[in-house]
Amino acid sequence: MRKESFLWFALASSFIVLVFITVPLLRMLSAPSLASLWETICEPDVYRSIWLSLYTGISAALICFVFGTPLAYLLARSQFRGKKIVEAIVDLPIVIPHPVVGIALLGLVGKNFWLGRVMQELGIRIVGSPSGIIMVMTFVGLPFYLQAAKEGFASVSPRLEHVSRSLGASMFATFIGITFPLAWRSILSGIIMCCARAISEFGAVVIIAYHPMIAPVLMFERFQSFGLRYSQPVAVWLIVVCLLLFISLRLVGRSSKKINIGSRR
Amino acid sequence: MRKESFLWFALASSFIVLVFITVPLLRMLSAPSLASLWETICEPDVYRSIWLSLYTGISAALICFVFGTPLAYLLARSQFRGKKIVEAIVDLPIVIPHPVVGIALLGLVGKNFWLGRVMQELGIRIVGSPSGIIMVMTFVGLPFYLQAAKEGFASVSPRLEHVSRSLGASMFATFIGITFPLAWRSILSGIIMCCARAISEFGAVVIIAYHPMIAPVLMFERFQSFGLRYSQPVAVWLIVVCLLLFISLRLVGRSSKKINIGSRR
Amino acid sequence: MTIRIENLVVDLGSFHLRDINLTLEPGDFFALMGPTGAGKSVLLEALVGLVPITGGDIFIDDRKITNLPPEKRGISIVYQDYALFPHLTVLDNIRYGLRFHLHEKGAAPIDDLVGRLNLNPLLQRYPATLSGGEQQRVALARALAVSPDILLLDEPLSALDPNFRQDLRAHLKSLHQASGATFLMVTHDFSEALSLAQRAAVMNQGELEQVGGIEEIFCRPTSTMVADFVGMKNLFKVEFSGSMARVAGLEIKVGREAEGLQGYVAIRPEDLILSKEPLVSSVQNSFAGSVAAIRSHGFFYEIDFAVNSLIFTAVITNHAFFDLELAVDDGFFISFKATAVHLL
């Protein structure tokens, strides 16, 4: 029957897609032996690079949270001319080729441009430093945070804010007491997505800072110098550590989540 | 007044975010002189790499379209056990560090694994070939296409499909005649996002195929060998070509869009 | 066409349709009524084939359609929200089903339908530019263009502006006569059914409570749920003795012997008369009591009136309300004819 063949076709191609995504990852996770995993994590280069990845990625996500939240709120709440343009700008970092991101940021803070020279004279080092890595990561992570936070704010009814204000709360008190707690789940998802995207970045970071090495750069170097087998264990560790981080973030967010769940029963 | 200081703070940090995204890009676009731009595009290496980027990126987007559309439709329409897991799997390629993607795929099709050896004996070359690049790009682009297509399908009321079937159309005829045309705008956006993401990839591609060089790899190499100044013009050309591609895709989609606009007046 | 539903069972998680048995005769205009959540729409979707059936069978004449896909059943549906295809013109919407029916019956009478529903001026427009009433008419034309054996109507009037309702009622009646199809209409509003259907069923919690002629259901409800549904708000459990019914110390004249019944009386709120003096006669009941509550409903007031421990609900016009100068706790008399008392 035609109906069935259509369904079978849909199921078959869905299966192909899922296999295509999962099998390489599973193969990679299972390739290194436990011994080589243990050996790898004991190398100072490896655990330092993973720590650097985590620390810069989290910093980038927090910067996005601090500076991006007001913009996300404005985009969710207000209508203004040029809003479409602002939204397009905010999405740009997703579509810009990664080395181009690095090249663009280096063009600004490198020594070929006055800003870079001014910073150099002030003793602020961006190129080849954790702050440079954080800057790049913030750039590529921003759209993911903004998108999630915007959706979170949009899902809070403006009437709740209106009522809060009519009860005597200022705009700021309303944001802190009503809007933010209700959007918190989406904001936390946004922080996690942003952090994940930041830690996954390679092409842009490698331009601004080959050293100190974040984990993806270390993997790349090991792959170039020693081959596939030596890069796989690092990849496994990075993925495991990221998973632990994201799960614990979700659990921390759970205490505040409970209230929301209660409210939606 | 408190109200105003809150607003000013929000506007100020929004402004900072927008400046942070736009200024590096504008600076990069304006840095190379017209002469150096012209010189650059005349180099065979450059135009070949841009052409390769375009051709592999578009191929990846089309593969996502063909194989991803049924999965997106199933995710939008049906409820089943483990749906959350499938959705999480589908998002994985966004959060996996880019070199890890390359390493994982290489682990499957490289000569260390039976699949890679079988393919080598059959004469299918993945590593260092356009097909390998397309594979990597498909992997990183899939979530973007699936997300957009899923939303597009979800926005088509199931009642329209029910009516179509009660009027005598089979499941397949309903999909072709009703669901697909109504979701077409979102699908096109998904194809464009997927293509953009594919062309922007660097870290995963460079592991599977340093040669033939896609544009981001070429930029990276020029940056490594000759410095910032020699990589900027290539970046400008890549961005310009991508912009032209996406705008023309939108225009091609316009003819079918008209109908949708008409229906939403 | 005769439609027979036999012992139909549907399980949808926590919701069930149990043992539905229903036969629609050729050319029926049948109303399926019941409160929201009774399972009316589920039964509709089971007929179209959009909901999995756990047990039982559906026949059209003697063709068993229980396991056929929706496109093979010959059952059209018109949804409450019209569900027009937004990317097609009105004409293409109406024509949509024809290409799948080319092998049958020859050319369908599209022109006749379009003319009958006054759709000629709209044919080149898109659905989003139409008013609710126009959309509804297009949806009807689309559903009838394929000459279905049965047309299902999901609350056809409820989403319409009151001004369009009369118009659509007239169209529905004329289409029903012209097409010869069996119409099955779902509604939660008894008055809608009253104005259109000849036969009806009342559904409650996934089961059919009563099936019969529309006036029969209105005048002789067989269960307390149906009595309540058709607006007999004053429903009391009584003890019959001769031509009297006793409840809460009151003796209610019911005008005839009650036998083999469940022991309920029901009185329509509009049959109750409030007055300052008792209206006593041999065929009339009249009791003293006091106003318990007053509710305004547009043209009318609904009055809760306490007699001993019974609460009667009466409906009076705004006009009578101002005349009587009603207020809560005021003492009045409530009267109703023995013939207005329905025995269950």
Added chain:
Amino acid sequence: MTIRIENLVVDLGSFHLRDINLTLEPGDFFALMGPTGAGKSVLLEALVGLVPITGGDIFIDDRKITNLPPEKRGISIVYQDYALFPHLTVLDNIRYGLRFHLHEKGAAPIDDLVGRLNLNPLLQRYPATLSGGEQQRVALARALAVSPDILLLDEPLSALDPNFRQDLRAHLKSLHQASGATFLMVTHDFSEALSLAQRAAVMNQGELEQVGGIEEIFCRPTSTMVADFVGMKNLFKVEFSGSMARVAGLEIKVGREAEGLQGYVAIRPEDLILSKEPLVSSVQNSFAGSVAAIRSHGFFYEIDFAVNSLIFTAVITNHAFFDLELAVDDGFFISFKATAVHLL
């Protein structure tokens, strides 16, 4: 507190409020009525300070609040959808406003409010676990906890199940008396206003059509729009001569001399009587005509009745409908008293 709205003008794209002048006396229960889209909610939001005001002023007593932010106005609002804070318990919802009012008036009478609205058993629950009626009561308590000068109610009854309405009406009346605040209620339903408010205004297309006592508006509408809104469906342009009104060849007895009026008569549909024989008397009008249309509305039928070129709309009970055996095009008589004719 006295609220004065002076020449208020609001521009919202294509929608305008024009020259609104309205004074609410201390302790008023005022109803702002009008059809959907008349601008009632916009006026409410302008009072709260959520909509930019183009011109005019708002005063509470002699305090000008036109340019104050919402939190400084002392105006509370209860929305139709309750808008409870979902992440706070009922108690925290009610207490929410208090911390911003610590410096004023001492402790607010929360306990009294909670008791009066029977909220004690609900205090630790979250809003999503409450029924509509309970949510509405919490929203009222929250709004009144800050002792506002004015309480705005946005269609307070329309989203409620009919069973809860009576309950909430009683609560509203008692709260109004206890709090001493001025209540301003918006509604599109005249009967809602009739059951709660003392004074009212009818709004239409951004302007106030009539302001006055609620019964005055009901009985003596000053414009055709208001007459239509309060249910006087039979509105005819006539020529007065003595105590008669002439229209379409009919002479209608109106019982008194008409002077200085716009030349309209209005008759409530429930004041019209349909009968098989004419009901002639010196104070009664009776005309022969035929049934033009029949519409069923729950307990009642609305009948369009043609007399010459005039269409009268009458409302009769289902009972009378079955008694008269009405059908379209049947000839009947329509009668109404001279005193039922309102002159405009």
